[in-house]
Amino acid sequence: MKPRAMKIILPLAAGAVVIAVWYAIHYFLHEEMRFLLPTPGAVLAALRDNAPALTRAAINTSEGALLGFGLAIVVSFALAIVLSLSPTIRTSLYPYLMALQMTPLPVLAPICVIWVGAGLKSVSLLTFVIAFFPLVVNTTQGLISTDRNLVELFGLYRASRLQQLLLLRVPAALPYFFTGLRIAATIAPIGAVVADMNAGSSAGDGGGLGFQAVIYSSQAKYPALFATAAVTCVLGFILNAAVIALAWFALHHWHDSYERSDR
Amino acid sequence: MSASPLVEFREVTKRFGAGPLVLDRISFTARTGDFLSLIGPSGCGKSTLLRLVGGLSPITGGTLLIDGMTPADAAAELAFVFQEPTLLPWLRVAANVEVPQKLRGVPAAERAVVRRRVLELVRLTAKTDAYPRQLSGGQKMRVSIARALALSPKLLLLDEPFGALDEMTREHLNEELLAIREQEAWTAFFVTHSVAEAVFLSNRILVMSANPGRIHSEIAVPFPYPRTAQTRLSRPYHDLVAEVSRILRSVEPPDGAVTAGVQSA
Numbered sequence: 001m002k003p004r005a006m007k008i009i010l011p012l013a014a015g016a017v018v019i020a021v022w023y024a025i026h027y028f029l030h031e032e033m034r035f036l037l038p039t040p041g042a043v044l045a046a047l048r049d050n051a052p053a054l055t056r057a058a059i060n061t062s063e064g065a066l067l068g069f070g071l072a073i074v075v076s077f078a079l080a081i082v083l084s085l086s087p088t089i090r091t092s093l094y095p096y097l098m099a100l101q102m103t104p105l106p107v108l109a110p111i112c113v114i115w116v117g118a119g120l121k122s123v124s125l126l127t128f129v130i131a132f133f134p135l136v137v138n139t140t141q142g143l144i145s146t147d148r149n150l151v152e153l154f155g156l157y158r159a160s161r162l163q164q165l166l167l168l169r170v171p172a173a174l175p176y177f178f179t180g181l182r183i184a185a186t187i188a189p190i191g192a193v194v195a196d197m198n199a200g201s202s203a204g205d206g207g208g209l210g211f212q213a214v215i216y217s218s219q220a221k222y223p224a225l226f227a228t229a230a231v232t233c234v235l236g237f238i239l240n241a242a243v244i245a246l247a248w249f250a251l252h253h254w255h256d257s258y259e260r261s262d263r
Numbered sequence: 264m265s266a267s268p269l270v271e272f273r274e275v276t277k278r279f280g281a282g283p284l285v286l287d288r289i290s291f292t293a294r295t296g297d298f299l300s301l302i303g304p305s306g307c308g309k310s311t312l313l314r315l316v317g318g319l320s321p322i323t324g325g326t327l328l329i330d331g332m333t334p335a336d337a338a339a340e341l342a343f344v345f346q347e348p349t350l351l352p353w354l355r356v357a358a359n360v361e362v363p364q365k366l367r368g369v370p371a372a373e374r375a376v377v378r379r380r381v382l383e384l385v386r387l388t389a390k391t392d393a394y395p396r397q398l399s400g401g402q403k404m405r406v407s408i409a410r411a412l413a414l415s416p417k418l419l420l421l422d423e424p425f426g427a428l429d430e431m432t433r434e435h436l437n438e439e440l441l442a443i444r445e446q447e448a449w450t451a452f453f454v455t456h457s458v459a460e461a462v463f464l465s466n467r468i469l470v471m472s473a474n475p476g477r478i479h480s481e482i483a484v485p486f487p488y489p490r491t492a493q494t495r496l497s498r499p500y501h502d503l504v505a506e507v508s509r510i511l512r513s514v515e516p517p518d519g520a521v522t523a524g525v526q527s528a
Binding site: 147149150152153154155156157158159163167168171172174253254255256259 | 317318319338343345347349351352353354362363365366367394395396
């Protein structure tokens with residue numbers, strides 16, 4: 001069979017098996033315990049019944065996730081350039097970047113709320129904090145890993161530091177940047193949902209998927225809770241797909257990771 | 264040929280930091296039009312010598328003048344071809360060739376004229392829009408040479424440029440390099456491990472010895488240019504290759520004499 005067809009058939013087959021097992025577990029459970037794992041059918045029905053609320057929540061969460069993600073890209077790139085300038089700067093600042101990453105989101109959330117208030121601002125800021133670290137670490141690594149021969153070549157032709165940065169170090173760092181971007185794109189939606197649970201605001205329909213999950217949970221609407229989880233997954237997939245497409249556009253012409261193996 | 268030398272080494276020494284002497288009182292001159300090859304055992308400092316001329320590393324003592332200037336001041340007059348092609352993988356061949364001019368602020372239209380000329384010299388016009396990874400090893404090296412020629416250097420420094428290529432490709436590129444030189448009057452310093460290559464290309468060969476690096480002897484290669492594949496078949500060529508190999512063997516340390524001192528140097 002052609003590998004292209006396999007790429008579609010294999011996940012579909014695996015999905016069918018998972019759904020079958022899912023139903024099997026549901027009906028294997030004692031009738032009183034079946035609420036623990038609603039059937040895929042019940043989840044779909046909940047998705048349909050709660051569509052307006054879930055759509056609004058998804059839009060709010062996407063907004064927070066994208067703002068935070070975008071801010072993380074801009075700030076991390078600028079900071080990575082500063083960090084790449086000297087080992088002294090890196091040694092001085094890395095422990096604090098680590099510290100920021102080590103602090104759990106539910107602890108940062110109330111601090112954030114004190115500063116900028118609950119709602120979109122807090123959610124974006126917390127998403128920024130979570131997405132920022134993999135971006136800055138990878139991009140910095142890329143900026144300082146430039147092929148020494150190429151650096152020497154630029155030195156030989158008396159390139160200015162700015163020319164060296166823009167024409168050599170930044171393009172050479174792009175594969176590293178995209179590695180960071182893919183990690184950030186995976187955790188940004190999760191960060192936005194968790195931030196929403198801890199620092200979101202439902203005032204004026206401003207609640208996101210995290211908020212929605214808390215509500216469904218307290219109302220024991222378990223199929224709707226599963227539906228919320230599914231929507232969160234879809235958001236993550238969309239952001240990841242966008243980043244993968246962007247990386248392909250930037251790198252496929254020249255980077256070895258896009259080298260076709262049948263050459 | 265100008266009366267004053269293009270490159271002048273007077274008692275030049277080189278050491279890295281507090282390490283042992285790498286080059287010891289090197290003195291020689293190269294005239295405009297010379298094709299000068301440097302050969303010698305590993306660690307004799309031939310690549311270091313080339314890097315001194317290129318201004319990639321400062322001299323420790325003595326005087327080194329290029330066209331009457333220090334290597335740093337003479338940067339505009341020389342170009343370097345490294346062991347690796349050192350192409351920017353994200354740029355097409357055309358943009359790669361234009362890099363040195365772009366760094367000097369040459370306008371795009373002017374760059375394109377030069378790029379077409381040098382790509383024609385290395386016979387790679389058909390690959391103008393290719394990315395480096397689409398090229399063979401030999402083609403990449405030709406792009407690298409084209410890039411070096413884009414600035415019309417007076418002095419071309421080549422550090423084992425064909426060392427990583429197979430024998431056939433290497434011989435072809437040797438012939439091509441001489442063919443290009445028929446059209447462009449640059450002086451060349453060529454570092455190599457291959458005696459055959461040195462004899463084929465150069466009019467002068469400097470044999471160096473190691474620990475510390477010194478010039479052991481100079482051999483003149485009397486064959487007239489243009490040289491072709493036919494040159495390699497001639498008896499005098501073979502005799503000279505044998506002669507240079509014998510000299511090279513005489514400066515190589517005998518087997519087992521490679522001491523810890525050599526490795527740390």
